[in-house]
Amino acid sequence: MQTMPPDLSLKLANAVDGMPAFPKSVEKILQLTRDVNCTPKDIVQVIDKDPVVTVKILKVVNSAYYSLPRQITSVNNAVVYLGFNTIKNLALAIAAIGMMPKHNAADFDVDQYLLHSLSTAGIARKLASQMGDADPMDCFIGGLLHDFGKVVFAQFLPEEFRQALRMSQANKSSLHEALRQTVGVDHALVGAMLVEKWRFAPELIHTISHQYEADQVDTGLFACVFTANQISKQLGFGFGGNPCIHPLPEQVQRRMGGTLEDVIAASDDWSTVFDDAKLFATL
């Protein structure tokens, strides 16, 4: 665990407090979709209460792709028109990325960051469904949020963050090392503070906080998110500010059935994940 002086600790705690809440609707939809007894009505009522998601769903349904005899004006109406399952999956994707910030004070390329996060999320989900011992949706959320600490830095410590970005670019060093020098702690720790505040499961918090102490966690979720992060960087799907690609630690290799190169070679289809990421980045 990294230690930090009390004033930095207080500063970071305030920064984390200043971040927006994790959308309740995402949490709730995730929870409901795991429950076999949940009815379409339950999920529709959750979507209905999230105005941002509702507006985006209506935008999709009323788009030129579906030339409608009449305007679709509510989630219920959209369910009858496009089907419950389609609306549920659409809502989940829209809600999960809805919290990504569009602007920041540091020289941090948010569009590239968003693509990196979304493609890591998509790859982690794909790996989970191939491996079978991790929940694909948890892996998606893990991938989506693994770098969220950088967003906190970009908002609240833009000077130090900008310096770290430059430092790691200049000598091709890992961004987390540079952040430890300029800020005093890295984004893994701050990201973990944030998801803890959002009351995520301990496994997800560990996955985010230990992303640079990879030998310490041995779970399917960790293996999928760690591997997905490296694949996303190796294949250049977006950019989260870190030029370094880390080899898979031994226990991750065991779970993934090979090295990073082996996992990448096992599919010729990574680019479709990136296409999906690009699509959702524009919704």
Added chain:
Amino acid sequence: MKVKFWGVRGSIASPGPATVRYGGNTTCIEVRTDNNELIILDAGTGIFPLSQSLLTELPVTANVLITHSHWDHIQGLPLFVPNFIPGNTLRLHGAYDPVTGKGVEQVMSVQLQYSYFPVREAELKARIEYVTLTPNESIQIGSATITPFMMNHPVIDFGYRIEANGKSVFFTGDHEPPPNIYEPQDPEFSEYQSFVDAKTADILQAMAGVDVLIADSSYTRAEYPAKKGWGHGTFDTSIEYAKLAGAKMLFCTHHEPTRSDDALDQVFEQVLLEHPRQAGDPIYRLAKEGDSYEF
């Protein structure tokens, strides 16, 4: 116009001694206009024998209309034999899926991956064209006017109306008449019901007066409650559509893979008893692999 059934099973191909009479292939229907234009509804495993029957009339332009991307409706596509012979054209039509952000080309690209199939798309010898359709907007295929309509299923799913030379056929694809997701005592019930009623009116208008209606009739009325929300209709809902739309002939299809020929005959006999034909009612039939019907 002529329709010929090459695959009438739902969910998974089910060959074997118990399915010899109605056939074990999954959904595929050949439609020929009076001008002999070739339109193929869905590309389940039944498209493989269909494609072999085309070898005597090469080169062909096959206009394939995909209802939706579930396996039982696309699985035969990679083995559509004319794809491997130069000079042929496969024109694939289907929907845009807002969840994946992909058009109908996805149906091919997911199947023609090296790990699943030895031939890549670029190696196919035929010309492959993709046409992503918009619901309610008609397109012309030779003498035929084709209109896709949005049906209800766990993925985006089209029903197709085909009209040519004054004759018409409607194929629902997989379809469950949208149920009301609320309980009658819920405040949202009646508003939701009004959406369902509007949707039903749209569907009936799409089917109105067709010579032939081919409809997903997977379940019996008794089986349905356990399968609600799975996206399939019953014999009874198909009969109701056929009657209300004023169709002349109804073919019930998408037979349950576990239902033997004998069991299928049995449930259909019961259905006919419960729906005795009155003057002006449609003729009711079970879709059977190999059968064709000219009108």
